[in-house]
Each structure stands twice: as structure tokens, then as C-alpha cells.
Amino acid sequence: MTGGARHDGTTKETQHVVWTGEWVAGRLGVSLSGGDELPDLLGLALRRNPKRAHLLVSNVLGKHVPQRPAVVHGAGLGLGRRVRQLLGEEAAARSVVLGYAETATGLGHSVADGLALAPYLHSTRRPVAGVAQVGGFEEEHSHATSHLLLPQDRELLAGDGPLVLVDDEFSTGRTVLNTIRALHAHFPRERYVVVALVDMRSDEDRGRLEKFAAELGARVDLVALAAGGVRLPEDVLSRGQDLVARHEALAAGAPAPGPNGAPQDGPRPADASAAPGPGGVHAVRIDLGWPAGLPDGGRHGFTPAHRERLEERLPAMAARLAQRLDGARRILVLGNEELMYAPLRIAGALDALVTAEHGDAAPAPADGIGAGVFFSTTTRSPVLAVDDPGYAIRTRLSFPAHDGPADGPGERYAYNVAPGSAPERRFDAIVAVVDAPGDRPELHAAGGLLHRLAAHTDRLLLAVLPSYTPPPEAGSMPLPEPLRGPAFSSYAADEVGWLLQDLSGVPLEAPTEEREEAIQRGGAHYAESLPVEFQPSQEYQALFHSALKTSASRIARAVGTVTETVLAERGPHPVLVSLARAGTPVGVLMRRWARHVHGLELPHYAVSIVRGRGIDTTALRWLAARHDPADVVFVDGWTGKGAITRELAQALADFPGFDPRMVVLADPGGCVETYGTRDDFLIPSACLNSTVSGLISRTVLRADLVGPDDFHGAKFYRELAAADLSGTFLDAVAARFDEVAEEVAAEVKELAAADRTPTWEGWAAVQRISEEYGIHDVNLVKPGVGETTRVLLRRVPWKILARRGAGADLAHVRLLAEQRGVPVEEVDQLPYTCVGLVHPRFTRGATGADGKAVAS
Template identity: 70%
Template sequence: MTTKGKTIDAVWSGTWVADRLGVRLHGRDGDRQELTGLLGLALRRNPKRAHLLVSQVLGKHVPQSPETVYAAGYGLGLRVRELLGGAAADAVVLGYAETATGLGHCVADGLGAAPYLHSTRRPVPGLTPAGGFEESHSHATSHLLLPEDPALLSGTGPLVLVDDEFSTGNTVLNTIRDLHARHPRDHYVVVALVDMRSPADRDRLDAFAADLGARVDLVALAAGTVELPEGVLEAGGALVAEYEARVAAAPAPLDPLPLPTPRPAERIALDWPAELPDGGRHGFTPAHRARLEQALPGLAARLGAALGPAPGRVLVLGNEELMYAPLRLARALEQAGTAAEIRFSTTTRSPVLAVDDPGYAIRSRLVFPAHDAPADGPGDRYAYNVAGAGFDTVVAVVDSAGDTPALHEGLLERLRRHAGRVLLAVVPSYTPPARVTAPASAPASASATAAAPGSTPAPASTSATDRQEPIMQPELIMLPEPLRGPAFSSYPPEDVGWLLQDLSDIELEAPTEEREEAIQAGGAHYAESLPVEYQPSAAYQELYQDALETSAIRIARAVGTVTETVLTQRSPSPVLVSLARAGTPVGVLMRRWARFRHGLDLPHYAVSIVRGRGIDANALRWLAEHHDPADVVFVDGWTGKGAITRELREALREHQQAEGGPAFDPEIVVLADPGGCVATYGTRDDFLIPSACLNSTVSGLISRTVLRSDLVGPHDFHGAKFYRELAAADVSTAFVDTVAARFADVVDAVEGEVKELLAADRTPTWEGWAAVERISEEYGIHDVNLVKPGVGETTRVLLRRVPWKILARRGAGADLDHVRLLAEQRGVPVEEVDGLPYTCVGLIHPRYTRGATGADGKAVAAK
């Protein structure tokens, strides 16, 4: 950390963590100073480990002299060249995204004539992966190998694998195992800035190489181990939670006030050479390197001219995987003496706790939304040690895929608050011509030894880094990014991402009577078709509006209560995952409350769950790849008898047994829990939630979800339709806007209610389930799925199914006006009863066939 022109890091940047958690670094030969010069310590909340080793020379989290960053990697490359001797001419270098992309480039430069490739998280349409692997880390996604030349990895010369640190070695061993099965070779070299393996891990590498029948060498700047005291994971998690809670509770943002006259970001015409790749995503050859070296003086001159004669302290800020190009630009500026001081770092998707203390490696962080849509998807991204560092000028370098409106509204806007001047340099994203060759597959003998999803990885030691090791796949399965409005749904894109596939062009609707007959006859499942979308009458629309005006403040209070309970008891930074579609308006509202009350920008996704068939397993895999499962909070609108609550718990148990890894919390949260089925809720009153009155027109114009084997394959998300044609009747955004407008009115009430709830016994009573069983027996209905308790479920019976009768609690008032209206329109009797724990219950006839009659002699089929 620095002030204007003055370094103030007088103590080791791992002291804060070491003092509080007892974490210690030990040099391999007792030389701890070598390690502490390269590494600091920080914390993050992670299910596997709390500490994070922060490199001082990588150019990722800590701004550093470009020459220092480049020299570290280049020097490692020289050592590899010396190790390989004449074989260096046949070597290929492979780096790991996102952290080691620039480091791998520098190692390849030191080797001289070696081509370079790094893994990537950015899928390229039309370009078939040549391989890849999965990382189950909370901020990581699928890693792809996308070389423009498919033969790049098929040679027999030495393969040099570069990562920022070598800990347990699982990442590298799995990579070597998979690639060796495809294209065997005699020699592998592993390169890292630091080697932090335990003695057992070193022995394991030796045994692995012997079994493989190949030589495996390791080259690192320094070596040692990390000492972790017993209970450090729990203690670290508690420490992170404490500091995150302080930030969440802060009355004002930590950013300084805007500059008096903030200057807009200035775009620089960089004039990057045509067809020169921006990095090693698709391969970077010695010829590319020669072209870059030739172009660098001119590129630096254009940057220098834009900076002017007195730019002050300058930070060149790269962007996630784009590390090498901005590093070389920064180094060229430094060599040209453009400014008194040039520093280099890059943004990252890795969330790390920031503590403004000289003995802590991450002094500050800027948080901004992702802007690289093809690679990132939604969520927060970070720039560390930039705020408060005294930079006069920041040059942000992105590729053209990241030059989006979100970049200007997010990162650049944040940078303007911390630097007198912000410049933007855009490097053209290089996309090779599409090819359609199939990925190479491993021989059968190799696939038995390669790690696979759900298998048990090699044992981790206490020196593991802040990464769960990836598991190499013989075949890579890429899950698509979430669908978002306006292309899919009428919600704003930031409100929700739908982990669904779009079936809008497929005819799925069937008459209600036909669906009911097929479902009860056992010939079809309710999720295999869709009911015809009910179009409410003018009288019903008016009833909805009246209900919304009456209950908006009641709903706002319940939204605030459930959200504050989640933030207090579940996670200070939850990932909201609503059950499509009834839970989605609630998830949107919870997200808006978190922003209104705490300034939080919570991720929110919608997934499909199907009674009797479980939750979408591919959606769970996507969530686990992109977020820490411990942060995921499943959200629904209300509970009836608790069938979906049980379905979710069982589905997550089966998913955990099948796939392993960190477990999702199966405890669902709901706006209303009249059934007494959950412990986290906004209210247990059974009242009219207006979003239950309508179908798609209050849920982003999205249909119920569909699960049918001819439409949903084993690697697909469940499906749904987007009813664009109903846009004129859509009230989805108006509904959440109306409720959110009442947030300010209920703040005090929510605070008091949350205190009471946290002190109360909220153990689920399952009173609703007992009532359903009693009603089922009394009315001769032997399938509890045909008993739909509560106002919300009763409404859906009247809209989607063939109802037999409605049971209403005697004396129920305005909350049932819409139910009575719907029942009258469909010719369904409403029977008032005593002792009903719900406001009403909808019954579906247990013996439905077209033209059948109920026990009262009335026709069952809807008129």
C-alpha cells in the first residue's frame, strides 16, 4: 500500500492473519524471509480453507512494478530452458486461467521459441474445445482449452505447465494424467512462483511420475510449507463473517466522496496490430511474440502521448484473463520513463476480505459488476489495493469483448472516484476461424484412472491454496450461461438469471381437462406439458390491482423480514436461487431489499424443481461452478403442505451423494409459511399474495417449467417458455416496483419483527401437512397431491387444474375475494368450514375423467 510516491509497507503483509489465526510460513531450508518477500496473507470465506496466499510479484491482487512481474516469470522460463537443454525447442507451455495467464506467457518468453496456450473460461461459438477441466471453487467456472491449432497439444516434446503456486499438486497431476492419456510424452515440467507442498505431496508426485513412466520436474522461485493450527478453518470463517458483517452494517459506503469535478474516462486509440492475438487463449506462437515485440514501442508511444508529460503515479490495470498484453504495455511505459512510477495489476473474480492494515495483503477493494458477458455471466468482480493507493492516473486495459456499457457504468465509474484521471485502452479480442472437429477422447484404459466428477480427489494437505483442485474430464460438458431479459423474461437482466432452456417455439399447451385426465391416469406427468395460459377477465384484473394496493405494505414487511433473517443467520452475501416461477418475484424483491437497506448487489437465479422428479441437477452444477454452495439460499413464494420443501431436501441429498463436493443448504426460505414447514420466513399468515393471482404476467412472462425426455437431454437445463405475446398484460416489474416502493415505510417494523423471530422457537410444526392428511381422509381423497392448501395454492388450482371444490375458513374476508370470483367463473362450489388452519384449501377430484361427476352430483370438468 502506498501514499503519494511513498511506500508504507513497513511490516510483512501476512502479520495480521498470522497473529489472529496462527498461520505460519516455513521456508524449505529454514529461510522464511524468501517466502515472506514473495507472499502475503489474506482471508476469504471458503468451505475448504480460510487463508489465501497473496503473491507480491504476480501482478494480480497487489500492484507491482511491471519489470518485477515480468522478470519473475521470464526468469523461471530461463531456468526451464536450462533444464531442458536442446529439448526446449520442442516444448509447449500451458498456463492456468485466470491467475497464471500472464505468468505463463512470461515463462514462454523466457523459453524463447515455445508456443503458449492458456485455459479460458470464455466459450467461443463454433469453436470446439480440445479439452478442459472443471474447478469447483466458489468463484471459478469451467476451464476450456481452445487452441486455434488442434495439434498444439498433440506433440511429444516437453510440456511445461504454469500455475501461480504449487500446493497439493492435484490440479497439475490431473491435467498431466488427462493429457498424457491423449498424447503421451516423456517429460513434463511444472512451474510455479512458490512450491508449498507438504512432504507427503512431494512423495505423491514422485510416485505419480513413476506410475506414468515419464519424468516430472518442478521449478519454483521459492519453496516451503504453510502451518495451519487446529480449528483454523472455523476461526477464519468466523473472522471473515465478523468483518463482512461490519461492512454490511456500515451506514455509508466506504468509498470516498466523488471528486469535485470527476473527469470521464478517456478512450485511447491504441492501434493494436491486426490479427495479433490479445493473449494465449487460442495460442500464442513465437511469430506472434516477434510481432508484439516489434509493435510495442509504437503502442507505448501512443499510450505515453495520451498520458501527457506529468501523469503522476500510474496504474495499468488489466482485466481477469487479459494479463499479458497490459503487462507488456506497462513494462514498455516503465522502460520509456513515461511516469515517475508505473504499477501493474489486474481485476479478478475472486472475492477476498479487505482490511486496511499494513500487516494485511488486501488493503482495499473495489467491487463492480461483471462486464465480460461471454465469459463471466453476472456477479461481482474486484480490483484490489487500488482504492486509497494514491494513483493519479489509471489506464484500464480490456479486450473488445469486455468493452460493454457495464464496463463504463461499473469499473470505470468506480475508478473515477479514486484517481484524478482514467484512460481506457481496448485490445481487439482475437477469435480464430470456427472449426468443428470433435475433442480428442482418452483411451478406455486412461479414463479409468482419470479423476471424474464425484470421485474422491487425492488427499489434500494443510498447505493447500485457496483453490479446490480441478478434476480433468475425458469429455468436457459446458453448461450455458443463464437466460436474461429482455431476450428471455420481462424482468431487467440484473434482477434474475434463468437457469433454464428456452422452449418458446415449441407447442406445449394442452386443454386443462385433457392434462388432468392424463396426469391422474398415470399416463403423463404435470411437468411434461403446460396449461393454456389463463387470461384474467377485466373484473379479475381489477381485483388483482385492489389486492396489490391493499397488501403491498404487508408484503414489503414480509420481504424485509425474510431477507434480514437470511443476512443475519445464513450468509452476509447470499446467492438467491428462486424456485421458478412462484419463487422468482420473491427472489427479485429480496434482492431489491438487500440493495435498498444495505447496498448489496446479490446474485439471483431461478431454477426448476419438479415434484416427484427433483431439482434440476445441471442447474446445481452450474451454481456450484460459479458460487460457493454454502452461500446459496433457495427461495420460494409460500408453503402449502410442504411438498416442495421435502422435495428439495431429498433432491439435494441425492445430488450430494452422487456428486460430492461442498453441500447446498436444503433449508428453503419463503415469503409466507402458513403450513409451518420452514424455519426462515417473512410471515406465517395465510393471506393473499397478489403474485399468486396471476400466472406468467406477474412472473416475467415465463411459463411453468417443463421436464420431458424428448426436449430436455441429460446435459440440458429444464425448459420453459417466454410468452412475449402477452407483453401488453404484463405486470411483473410493476408488481415488484409497487412493493419495493413501500420498503421505507416498514424498516422499523421489520427491525422489531426480526428481533422477535431470532429469539423465538421457529422449529417447523408441519401443522399444514397434518391438516392435509386429515382433509384427504375426510373427503375420500387418497392422494395428498390433490389437496392444495393455502390461498396461493388454491388460486393455482383454479387457474391451472380441474378443481372439485374449495374449502374456506368460516368468516374469511377480503383475502378470498379473488378465490370466490374465480370459483364462480368456473362453476366450483365454495364450502365454508370450521377449524381450518389455512384461509382456504383447493381440492382436485381424485377420480377425474372427462364428463365425470363429483360426490355432489355436479360435473367435475370445468365449464
């Protein structure tokens, strides 16, 4: 690199700084075009992402690269001042700033600071119980695509002033189009200003935005620190994925030959979490004295009055920190995902104290070396780390997510925090700043974030900021009414009311392999798309009919047993609420039993619950408005390892009055106390998808489709009516009610005297299997006949474990496995009839530990 002034006034020649994009550029032929300032602002790295090979790594954002807080905040301030000049004082005073989660939450807040009088809101990927959503949009290339908008003031976006949208970079502009399209439909306005650190769009992308603005009838201005482009070879995606795979194999200790068997070039990947220290350094918790009632960020809105209050308190908070740092000279303040702005401003105030005391000059922004205070944040974005001066992500600390189930499971990362091969980059002290929902056991556990950080510093502090949640609103929009057949589903209107919205006209299906990649790599939640509906072969349909004929009496006994237990123990007039969609056929059968045996007409509704996201809160509000919550009985088909059982209990904690005890037809996992049986056997409704569940899809929860007062969504596959077996299944089971009545009475009496305390035996077995087979992720172990069937129908299976000697209950599993080329391994001492395994390292063409192909 030659020529060009740096931020500290020196030149690149005197600094002799290696551009942190050289490693990628040399191997993949990726290059930047544009002004001389771009290499100062950006480096390059490789993504673990099926949609993009490269990652533009900002040196001034404060996300992946530790940077001086004055540089990070100053970049946003400067952009905000340019926007204010562009708009004029009057329009600027009426503007609202919207930042993008997770990377631009701090940048957007800093831009709002530059505008001075503008309120600020950032999108979020964390649903907040009791806070209504006013909109959302999709970020197509991201690892977590759905953005929620949760302002405390529902009118914040309703004004006619300019809307200023802030992201860290423009790559294609699609995210901006998605946002404006979603918001303009509800909050139309005449002017938008789009702000970013760098504008790297192609001419085609620029033309698309101009055409979109013309069609919208609104003015769209763009403001960026620098503009340019990225030159990408045609095969960059496949070559990048291959390069990532080979280097990550090195990190895992596996052989990683280069192309044609050549030795792997370059240094080893630098995942510093592979060898954590002894944990002798413990985090010291410190109370910063955060002002009561002050929002910790812009998730629900941040006003100029909030900004003024924060400015007043920053010096005192910095002083509290400085007293606990024991004279450390090189300090990192580490924020947490969306929590960027508050840690950034605290870091800036602390830097002012440290600089005043020691008189240290700020280093060049790309160097990251020297005394002083630095700032960065953790992230959910998986990036390859390579300890090379010409690569932007030199080290990676990986750790489990600790923000709770609402934020989803999986790994999180802190980049360039460990020094790697450059001891001068080591931080004397690290201050980890999280909000209250992030202060969970996972944060403090072995292998958690604090443990990872402790291995790389002498002094570790933990500051927990209270997470601001707005008070509940006095009123809300009128609630929608349930959908019923035959307009929605093939069930009769009185059989079930669906507390869902009809998304039949929305394209939601995605290929199985593509969904699996996105789900496992954090690219999307499973509820944001749908698998392509399984269409059974004639052989498989014949197997279904045979299984139904064989098991109808057994299912009828289980239906009778669970229904009679509910009537005896939960009151004579329960409101059945099935968890769509596996629970819905069971709910219909329970309703039929109560009518057939007792003449009762029990209300029955179907609601959506999503692992990691919780239950449909609009549906709960609907139920509470029309029924006594104490009468509601939640019904599901079966238990596997108990994930939905736990999810339901956790979700209902915020809705007093509802009984969290779920009832199921079959409980092989030992997770509930009310069940029809604890045997793991073939329930024919698990053999098929919509064609045995009223032609309804699995439920969908996506920010751009489900608003604050909407039910979750689902599709009605009307076009599959000719293949529908929903009524066939129900009628075959109901026809056996009379013949099993005496057996049901005896079983109910026996269960009433039995100890039915959940044993969670299945959960223990899943943990053992996860470790024994080297998966190390219980979410990829699917126990029981029902869950194994789902793996074969919806996921990319690795192998099936079958209890040795299992017979007809597994005929359909063996047939599906044969059709998909999945091995079935017979094992002893399996508490379930079978277990389906999804490989934890899925990629197209990848192989498992046994050398067999993972993808089918």
C-alpha cells in the first residue's frame, strides 16, 4: 500500500501497514475498486455462508475489529452531520433514524447523534414479551434474516418527516428496498435518506434503487464515507467455500490437502477458543450506576432527552470502571451483539480518562496496536479466522449463545480479541458489557464468553446493563378471528378453529439442503420458510394404510386415556388448544371422544409455537379474551426430547392464568404427566405432512409477514385435496372408540394411582447420543418414531438409529431411509424405537465421520 493520509496524520508509507484484504485477494482474486480511502476503511475475510463467499470487514464500525471509540463514534457523527446539512435544519428536526440489527445498531445511534434532534430506533432480532411489533422486513443475505420493529411509541414511524436508514455497508441495496417497501406500505412519506460507511453496489444495483424510488414516488438520497465496488470472479462462491472448508479442517485437526492433493498453504486458522486457558482469571462484576429507566439502546426508541441524560452520566460510569482496572494501559470494552451504542459511549468516556492520565496518542485505525481503550462487540456471524497480517479476522473466540431462547441457539463469536501470534495485541484488561437478558448461566459456564475472554487478559470485568422494556400499552388493535374449514383446512368447521393467518399465496418453500444449511449455520430460523411438501409414493401410501389398520385400536386407546384423564383432572369443560400441526389431529380426536362418550362439545383451537421464538402471543390474547385461561389445555402429538414442553412452559411464564402442563398422545421422552401412553410406536399421522393434518402446512413466523396483532401464518394446500387422508385417519381411529372403552377405563384408573412425574429419561438419552456420535448439539438429535419421520421428510439426515428388533413400527422409516440413501444402524439399549440424526456439519457434498455423504 502506498500514498494517502491516515486518520492520525501519518502516511501509509511511514506506517508500512499490510492491507487486511491481501490474503483473500491473492487466493480468490477479489479486489476493491474505488477511492484510495477504501483499504483504510475495509479489509476482507471469508464467510461461512452459503450465499456469499467474502465479507467486507469494516475497520471503523467496532464490530469485528477492535477500534478506538472516538473513531467509531466519530464516523457516525460525521455521517449524521452530513445528513443534517443535506436535509436542512427544519427537515432534520422532523426526521427519524432507523438502524439495522445487529451490525449497525451503534452506527445508526451515532448518526442520530450527528443529527442532534432526531429520535432513534433500531431493528431487532430479539422478540420482547408484551411489546407489540409495528413492522418488520427481511435481510436476504444475512445469517439471521428477520428484523423486528418494536418501538415504545407506535407513532414514531408515522410522521411525514424524512426517514434515515443506517447500515454498515451497501452491497446490493436489497435490504434497503425490503425495508422501504415494508414501511412505506404502512407509513408512507416523501423522503428517505440511506446512510452507510461504504457504498459498494454495482451499477445494476444502483439502477434498481433508482427505479424503485421512481415507482414509489419518493425521493431517496444516499450518504456514505466512501464508494466503490467489489470485483468477484465467477467461481468465487465455490472456491471460497472450499477454502473455508480446508482451513476449518485444519482448525479441527483433520488433514486438509489443497487442490489436487497439494499441501495446504498459509497459516493455520486462528480459532483461539480451541485451546482455552485454565480459567484462573475470574470476571469481576461491576455496577456502572446505569440511570434507572434509561433505555440501554434503541430497540424500543431513544429520544434526544435520553441522549442528554446519558451524556450527563457517562463520566461517572467511566470513573467507576477506571477504579477497577488496576492501571491497565491497553483495554477492550466488548459489547454484545445488538448492544453496541452504550458500550461504545462508555468506552469513549473511559478512553478520555485514560488518555488524560497517560497522554497516549491514538494509533492508526487499521493497526489496533498501542495503549488506550478499544471497542468491539460480539456477533452471531460465522467468519473464518486466519492469523495473518493480510487478513481482517485474525483470531476467533467462539462460545454458546447466552441471550436466552428468544435469540435462538447456536454459537456466537468475538473476533480479533485474542492476540494470536501478535503479543502486542493482547489486552491488559477486558470489560464485557451485556444486558440483563444476556446475564444467563451460559455466559458464566465453562466454554462460555467469560471463560473464553479470561484466557486472553489479566483483568476481566463484567458490567450488566438493565434491559429496558416499555410498559404495556393500554389498548391494541382488534384481534382477528380464527380460520375454519372448508375455507381453511379440510377439517369440518366445528372440528377446529385455526388461530393462524392464511399465507397460501406467499412463496415460502425452499429446497431441503438450502434450508438445512441456513438453519445450522444461523442463517435463518426454521420457521421462516417451509420445506417442499412430501409427496408419498404408492408404496409409501400403501404402508400408511397398512399401519393405520394395524394401529388404529392402539391410537384409539391412547386418545381415550388422555381425554378421560384431562376430563377427570383438569375440569369437565376444558378448552382444547392443539399445537399446530402435529397436535391438531390429536385435538380433533380428543374432541370426538368427548362428544362420542360424554356428549360434550369441547372448543378446540390450533395455535403456533416455535422453538426458540415461543408461542403465538396474539393467539394467547385471543384465548384469554374469550375463555378462562385456567380451562385451556395445550395438546401435542408426542414428545421427543421435550423441547416444546420446555418452550411452552417458558412462554407461558409471561401469561398468568394459563396452565403450562402440556398433554400428549404419546410421551416416550417422559416429559409430561398427562399422556395416553409412554410407548414409542408408529402414529400414522406422523407418516405424512399436510395430507394427514387437514392440508395445513407447518406454521410460519417471519417479521415481514406477521405483524404485532397478527396470528402466526400457515398455508392451506388446496391443490393436494386429491391426496388428502386427514378424514381417513380420523374416521379409522374414531371407529374403534367403542371397542377400546373398557381398556381405557382400566388404564385411566391405573394411571390415577401411578407416579406420573416426568422423568426426562429421553433428554438424558439424547445428550448421551449427541456425545457418543460426536454431534455435540442436542437440537440435531431427533428421538422417537415421530421425530425420526420428520427428519427423513424435512431435513437432511445423516443416519437412523433403530432399536434392535423393532418391527412394523419402523417399516415406513426403513422405506424412507432406503429412498433417501440414509443408513439405518441397529443398536441396543435405546429408550426409543428409533432416533434420527442430522449431521452437525452439513454442507452440499460434505461427508460424515464415517465417510458417507451427508446430503442426499
